[in-house]
Amino acid sequence: MQNSSSVTVFTLHGLNETASHKYIFFAFTLLAYLLICLLNLTLIISIIIEKTLHEPMYIFVCNLCVNGLYGTAGLYPKLLADFLSDSHQISYAGCLTQAYVIYTSVLSEFTILTVMAYDRYVAICKPLQYHCIMTSVSISKFLLISWILPFCETTIAILLTIRLPLCGSDINKLYCDNWSVVKLSCLDITINNLYGYILILIQVSQALLIVYSYNQIIRACVKSSEEKSTFLQTCFPHVFTVINFTTAIVFDALHSRYGSRNIPQAVRNFLAVEFLIIPPLLNPLIYGLKLSQIRKTVMQLFNRKVEAQY
Numbered sequence: 001m002q003n004s005s006s007v008t009v010f011t012l013h014g015l016n017e018t019a020s021h022k023y024i025f026f027a028f029t030l031l032a033y034l035l036i037c038l039l040n041l042t043l044i045i046s047i048i049i050e051k052t053l054h055e056p057m058y059i060f061v062c063n064l065c066v067n068g069l070y071g072t073a074g075l076y077p078k079l080l081a082d083f084l085s086d087s088h089q090i091s092y093a094g095c096l097t098q099a100y101v102i103y104t105s106v107l108s109e110f111t112i113l114t115v116m117a118y119d120r121y122v123a124i125c126k127p128l129q130y131h132c133i134m135t136s137v138s139i140s141k142f143l144l145i146s147w148i149l150p151f152c153e154t155t156i157a158i159l160l161t162i163r164l165p166l167c168g169s170d171i172n173k174l175y176c177d178n179w180s181v182v183k184l185s186c187l188d189i190t191i192n193n194l195y196g197y198i199l200i201l202i203q204v205s206q207a208l209l210i211v212y213s214y215n216q217i218i219r220a221c222v223k224s225s226e227e228k229s230t231f232l233q234t235c236f237p238h239v240f241t242v243i244n245f246t247t248a249i250v251f252d253a254l255h256s257r258y259g260s261r262n263i264p265q266a267v268r269n270f271l272a273v274e275f276l277i278i279p280p281l282l283n284p285l286i287y288g289l290k291l292s293q294i295r296k297t298v299m300q301l302f303n304r305k306v307e308a309q310y
Helices: 016-049 056-073 076-085 094-123 128-131 138-164 178-182 190-223 227-256 265-276 278-290 292-309
Strands: 009-014 089-091
Touching: 009 094, 016 056, 016 076, 016 278, 016 292, 056 094, 056 138, 056 227, 076 094, 076 178, 089 094, 089 265, 089 292, 094 128, 094 178, 094 190, 094 227, 138 190, 190 227, 227 265, 227 278, 265 278, 278 292
Parallel strands: none
Antiparallel strands: 009 089
16 A cells, blocks of 8 residues: 555556657647747736726736636646656656646636626626725735635645545546545545535635626616626626636536546546636637727737837
């Protein structure tokens, strides 16, 4: 029987079927990662340097992009290295670190999306009170909650995992996640399981806040054509982002806990990484194209670079 002190290396089995085409997968993965970095950095820089974008909604969008870069940094460098290697291994410390980064990124994204829903609720349903409610102090508090709460939640989950002795070192995924490590435990994992359900309840409560916010927003928009225009311009991107991200997370969570091994490896791989590919790619595109102020700023930056070259 192995314990946590003797398991120093985990073996990842998600890439077993890609060996014959590993360079093709490497090229497409590298391209996706570079595109994610380019798009998110462009939006972040645009919001930072343009003073007219220093408003709550754009600040939250900026944090969404920062979180996208943070989360993908936990996956892509290791994944790219594994494509070029015949041995897909990761150290015990490296595995828990990767799980920590990915989990905090997921929880942070959902918290930021909840805050953004509240911001749109106040902007549309209580426009006269907006600047009184969404003050710089309020924004700072929301941002602290969006980062500190997920880090605390994930820290507890990882500490509960570290205490477990392990009886295996094989992980059937492209990357390390906390539940895959917990399932290797030699002991009862009831406490870890219960804490997992607590985290689910927290996310469900946030989802209910988002639903409530948009229920109120839609009611307000029905009464006013002006508010309807505001909804389509500023809220639709957020709704699309929430639906896309939530769907990806639910699929991954259900598959991790209850998924069948009869599902093809390629499908399992896509379900495992979809939330670290699609949202980081689509978020800057959706917000950059749909929100006119961001779009104008990005175009101005691009035009300046073109003029500077000539």
